[in-house]
Amino acid sequence: MILLFAALVWLAAFVIALARRRASDAWRDVLAIGGIGAATAGFFWRLLAGHVWMPAGGGDLAQFLYPTYAFAAEWWRRGIAPLWNPYLFAGAPFVGDPQSGIFYPLNLLTFFIAVPLTFRDLEYLSVLHFFIAGAGMYAFLRWGQWQVEGSKFKVQSSTLEPRTLNLKLARPAALAGALAFEFSDLFITHFGNLNLIAVVSWMSLVVLFYRRAITDRRASFAAIAGVLLALAFFAGHIQSFLFIVLTLVLLAIWQSIDRRRTTDDEDKLSSFILHPSSFLLVVALIAFGLAAPALLPSIEFTQNTVRATYEYEQAAQYSLPPAQLIGLFVPGFFGRGPQNAWGPWDRVEVGYLGVLPLLLAFLALVLRRDAPTRFFGALALIGLALALGGYAILHGWLYQIVPGFGQLRAPARFIVLMDFALATLAAFGFDALLRALPRASEVAFKRIVRAAPWVFLLIALPSGALAYSNLILGQGQDAILFARIANATNALAFFILLFALSVALLIARATRFFRPRAWATLTLALIFFDLFSLGAYVDASTDDPTRVFDHPNAVAFFKSDGSFFRVDPRGTGVDNVWTPDTSILYGIFDVNGDNPLMLAEFDRYWEKMGSRSARAYDLLNAKYLIARKSAPVDRAKFKLAFEDAAFNIHENTRVLPRAFVVHAVRVVPDRASALDAVRADDFDLAQSVVLEIAVSYQPSAISGQPPALSGVEGSAVRIVGYGPNEILLDVDAPSAGVLVLSEVFYPGWRAWVSDLSPSPSPLRRGEKETKVLRANYLFRAVEISAGAQRVRLLYDPGSFKIGAGLFAVTVAVLISWFVWKAKKK
Structure with missing residues (x-):
């Protein structure tokens, strides 16, 4: 259903663009984006046809996200935003868990149109985000103004786009970069980590609008970038969100340096307002304001999780081993899917985005040599250095210096920065080859082409001979070892084939063997063949992963x-x-x-x-x-x-009820003492409670005679209402005491007590708020008086309310600003 909805949105855009084709050729770009959609459907044809399930075994998509989203969908459809999850770990914050994605618009849309929510719906949602990544990358490359104004690269008269402005990359180049990024290794490896790829899928659009804010000197573009950055945060993966933030910061630094080098603005006020850092501040403020309902509870929550005390060894887990860098060229050498992966390290993404795109990225660095090319070359190196994690020093420095960085595992995922940069460079290189090269670049290109066949032979002959000799000699050895040798040989053979075809296409371009349109078509076809052949069938299975439920x-x-x-x-x-x-x-x-x-x-x-x-x-x-x-x-x-x-x-047979009343209290000075008291053999948890603050009534002393009333048997407690955010209990206690709940204590829980007596006194009439106490180290408790009463507990976190207020203010400011801009025009 969600994919049908996306198709209808594209169709509407295409019809509108086609109707205006006399005034604009935007319909061609809409058609190209439709081509990306068709390519996405072709890549996942077995899944969309219902033949397979992805990922094989379900992965996090089945084991974690499906139950999480099913819970959220059920309560949203009841008209309740589930801020607390009472079902797992004896209760935990749900709004504070950044992975819950309860405010992400595409999740909400799916929750309401897919009833009941199924695992297939989440697979389709993953497929949709592949498309968003590809379409966003196409837009980023087409409209990011990456062709430097005044560039020596001129559009050839026989090129595909004779009417293209100089600042736009050619459509085939943008398509190539979009495919390379969409089907790069992070997306293929993490199909089952829907929240991760959902965040990364918005990366290109966020960077695009920030870039246009700088180049066009328009704060409205920065505002749009802020909205999209908040949208990415709502998708629910902190680490991927920080990848986007890091890219924006690095882009701001580069644009600031480049601006000082290329401009001489004497107006200091104008220079400050239009500075890249000022636009970045606009992006940050808007993103913070819009994301605050989820961001502030997440900051609070993560400080209370096991990751808050991570040592560096834990933070460096799932680093990219240098030996696995061969996967940049031969992704199947160590086995690409989890079923075939091997090696003395954890399976991680290696950054593969195709052989020809890598060659085109290299050509961009040689042929263009402009500021954008240098920036993306540097971004690729930074991404690679961070992905190495514990194998390189840069990750350790950031762990020590950047607050919160140590709470993130899996440094190998930083490879997405490299893939993003390399896909961009591949588009730059492709675009350069569709244009008339300057003389110096033409000479350099022809030298590379002349050397390419020799480089190919230098790589292919010894590696191929070694691989096949190992394959022949490996027969009769251990079956698992032989299977690994066979898989590595197949992977290497396919790389040699792709390398040969890529070199042949470069030679064809240098000799003008094909017309530009034909050459561009063949280049796109080879990239398509490469990425689809090596990625489409990874991590798929015919077994329904939800049968385990x-x-x-x-x-x-x-x-x-x-x-x-x-x-x-x-x-x-x-x-x-x-x-x-x-x-x-x-x-x-x-x-x-x-x-x-x-x-x-x-x-x-x-x-x-x-x-x-x-x-x-x-x-x-x-x-x-x-x-x-x-x-x-x-x-x-x-x-x-x-x-x-x-x-x-x-x-x-000795289980204690969910809620019960006790009349004996032990007050301890700190949390550690509370845990020691709870563990003590002589402490009766059914009759007594450990608190960290004193209560107002006079409880029975722990060290004296036991209380006259049994904590469990002497009082009546009945749970009359139970939801994700609220609990209602009717309590009838013969004397004052403490209501103990087997519910995890956490900041934000509030309690009210109302008298249920037939004729309550005027002083006790109505609902009165009381303090939620931390009891028995981990749990909640409420002080109660004698008699019949109703206790209401509500999860009402201040962080969420402040965030909701900031969200409302930010929305109001944005609407006012855009209305004012519209009236001004």
């Missing part, structure tokens, strides 16, 4: 229990049958989950509580343990409750 009998058993409880499949050997996020798909509460941004205090509580036999475990309200059939279980505490085909379900 099908457990009708176990789900029916859980649903038959009318109480509030959690399940516990954590570390019990069932991840391959009951995946960590399965519970959220069925509305089952869980102590487990699949999220790299786990709350640090939950992780610490789990690690320090001891075994499941410990009483601290029972506070988690984990009533059912899901474990493989051979898993060791404390039989004195857990009894077999249900047998599924793939696992057993054991009932915790």
